[in-house]
Amino acid sequence: MHLIVSVGIFLAVDLALNKAFAAAAIKFPSALFGMFCIFSVLLILDSTVPSAAMALMKFFEPAYMFIHRWLPLFYVPYLVVLPLSVKDIPASSAIKISLIVAGGWLATLCVAGFTAIAIRKAVKTEMIDAEPMERPSPFSSTEVWGWTGVLLISFVAALFYPTALGTQARTCLPFLLASTVLGYMLGSGLPSSVKMVFHPIICCTLSAELTALAFGWLSKLGLEPILGFYLTKESSNPGAGDILMAFLGSVILSFAFSMFTQRKLVKRHAAEIFTSVIISTVFSLYSTALVGRLVGLEPSLTVSILPRCITVALALSIVSLFEVANSSITAAAVVLTGLVGANFVQATLDKIRLRDPIARGIATASSAHGLGTAALSAKEPEALPFCAIAYALNGIFGSVLCSIPLVRQSLLAVVG
Structure with missing residues (x-):
């Protein structure tokens, strides 16, 4: 009953925020706003009434442990329907997009991870151990x-x-x-x-x-x-994918509790987090535009895959600002990026010797958004807070950046 009530509250809060944002015609994802609100409330309570913050954490523990156990599952629907999204793309263009996505993921991963390390050395912040995070129980x-x-x-x-x-x-x-x-x-x-x-x-x-x-x-x-x-996207006639995606808002809300658990580390390493996210987001957008032009990808397809490293909800909002973009291609590129990241992120981070959870979390979320976050945090829970905040900031900064007309025009100029 405790689990049902706590998960139900998450779902109810997400639904209420969705309706409020829709009524106010705000395109920004409401769940990200809710995540920062919950995180802020927990911080305020921790500084004024610590026992209340701990009680809130204890109450919602069954919900965020349930979500953490099933986390990757909620990002699967777009992968399942991927064949429908890419069926009309010419084979040559599909190959170019795949190469841009794979190469771009690796490049962004390295830029974000090594930037975090470089900033830490510059500001001389010593690494301290992350708080231990409870691992979900295996399936019986x-x-x-x-x-x-x-x-x-x-x-x-x-x-x-x-x-x-x-x-x-x-x-x-x-x-x-x-x-x-x-x-x-x-x-x-x-x-x-x-x-x-x-x-x-x-x-x-x-x-x-x-x-x-x-x-x-x-x-x-x-x-x-x-x-x-x-995946019907009809509330009156839902499919299996719609049921799973109904939890996505709750997933993002639950990240606030993981971030709060590691609040000391988040505060201590704010310079690395913010700087590396900003640099990796700018790099991702402009490198995608440039490489798309160099390999001769159609400009409309290149524009469609610009936000490949940003979560689907925000990526679709970003490409809606570009008249020539195809939202189906955007969703496919974002999902493919997440798929590559989910499958290879841990092995790649080990190969390039990014060891600490801060750099690993930032690099993963900045290069492979929610799917990468779900994949890494399932194996390394201590990296989840940094994945969560980088995942949110990456989407926020990318959205703000592309809402500036001058930036959009510069991206189109690079695309050609």
Whole structure:
């Protein structure tokens, strides 16, 4: 009951903020605003009534531990429907975008990480140990078998009664959701050496897509309609992806508690955090524009992938400022960037010898937004606060920067 109430409050706060921002015609993501508000309240309480801050942390502990346990799962829907987003892109352009995304991710990761280290040396801030963060419990065999049963029963039921729940999307929802959850559980149980190159997010995505492919073949509907049922973006007719993405706002709100746990480190290393995020965001935008022009990518596609390192919600807001942009391409590029980051971030950080959680967190979130954050923090919880604040600041600064007409014109000039 404690878990249900605490998660319910997160969802209710996110919904209320969404409605308030929509009513005020504010395009900025309401959850990021809410995250900073919660963080500020906790800081104020900590300095005035510490016991109240600790009581608030204790009350919401079940909610943010639940979210942390399932964190990568909530970023999967855009990956599952990726085939629908890229189907109309020419093969040559798709290859160029993929190269820009992969190379750009690595370059941004290095710029953000090494900038953080350089700033620390310049201001002579000594590194201190992060507060230990509790790791989520592993998935039990009972959970795995339970979701397997849901998948099999709902899959068969949907084949024989395609509109049993009113619409095909609702009928497909149980087995598509179960296949996504089951894929994540199985991927999480893989050996660490395998997960270094085959992250649970990949396993989760493949599980959902293979299930959709099997149902499309058996029902004679084909893959594309089933993937369309996965993410409908209709509140009256939701799919499995819509259910998962409904938690995204709560995920961002929960980051405030992780940031508060490491508040001493966040305050101590503010110079590294803010400077590296600003530099990496500017680098990401302008390097993408320049490389797109150099490799001969169509200007409209280059503009569409400019905010590749910024979370989807903010990236779509940014490209709406450019008349020639294609929002579907933007979503695909952002998701692909996150996918590369989620799959390779930990191994790459080890290779380039970025050891401390501050540099690792900042570099990860600045280069691979929410998916990278989810992937790294699942294995290194102590990096989550720095991932969270860099993730938020990266989106905020990118949005503010691109809202300036002079900056937009300069980006278009570089794109050509």
